[in-house]
Amino acid sequence: MPEIISLIFSFIGVVLILILIVYGSKWIIKKHSFSVRSKHIKVIDRVVLGQDKSIIVAEICNEKYIIGVSGQQITLLKELGEVDFGDEDKDVPTDFATIFGELVKKQIALGKERFKKRGNKDET
Numbered sequence: 001m002p003e004i005i006s007l008i009f010s011f012i013g014v015v016l017i018l019i020l021i022v023y024g025s026k027w028i029i030k031k032h033s034f035s036v037r038s039k040h041i042k043v044i045d046r047v048v049l050g051q052d053k054s055i056i057v058a059e060i061c062n063e064k065y066i067i068g069v070s071g072q073q074i075t076l077l078k079e080l081g082e083v084d085f086g087d088e089d090k091d092v093p094t095d096f097a098t099i100f101g102e103l104v105k106k107q108i109a110l111g112k113e114r115f116k117k118r119g120n121k122d123e124t
Contacts, residue, residue, distance in 0.1 A: 011111065015104060015108075018100075018104070019104075022096065022097055022100055023097070026096075026097065040060060040061050041058065041059070041060050042058065042059045043056055043057075043058050044057040044058060044059055044064065044085070045057040052070055052071035053068075053069070053070045053071075054068075054069050055067070055068055055069070055077070056068075056069055057080075062082060063079070063080070063081060063082060064079075064080040064081065064082070064083050065077075065078070065079055065080060066078040066080065
């Protein structure tokens with residue numbers, strides 16, 4: 001029984017450390033502003049094609065463009081104008097903290113199931 005308690009405390013400790021790392025990283029990024037925000041330029045989507053090659057859908061002053069980016073140059077591939085892509089991926093979380101939180105919840109639920117199964121085996 002004492003080893004189960006120490007295992008639970010170890011698990012809780014690891015989860016707390018991970019949560020502190022996530023929120024600490026977010027605080028450092030906000031404080032040091034590693035990413036530059038723009039009012040008029042926004043990257044909507046990006047697909048990496050190779051080591052230093054990608055295709056970007058960007059919105060610049062409410063107009064959308066498909067841009068090819070490589071290590072040597074940036075090329076306008078197509079001007080899309082005022083196209084609306086819709087909200088088909090609105091339910092998919094992109095925030096790291098949200099994704100990480102959902103993963104932790106799943107792991108806790110799996111741990112509880114295993115613990116219950118192990119407890120039922122010990123009783124029989």
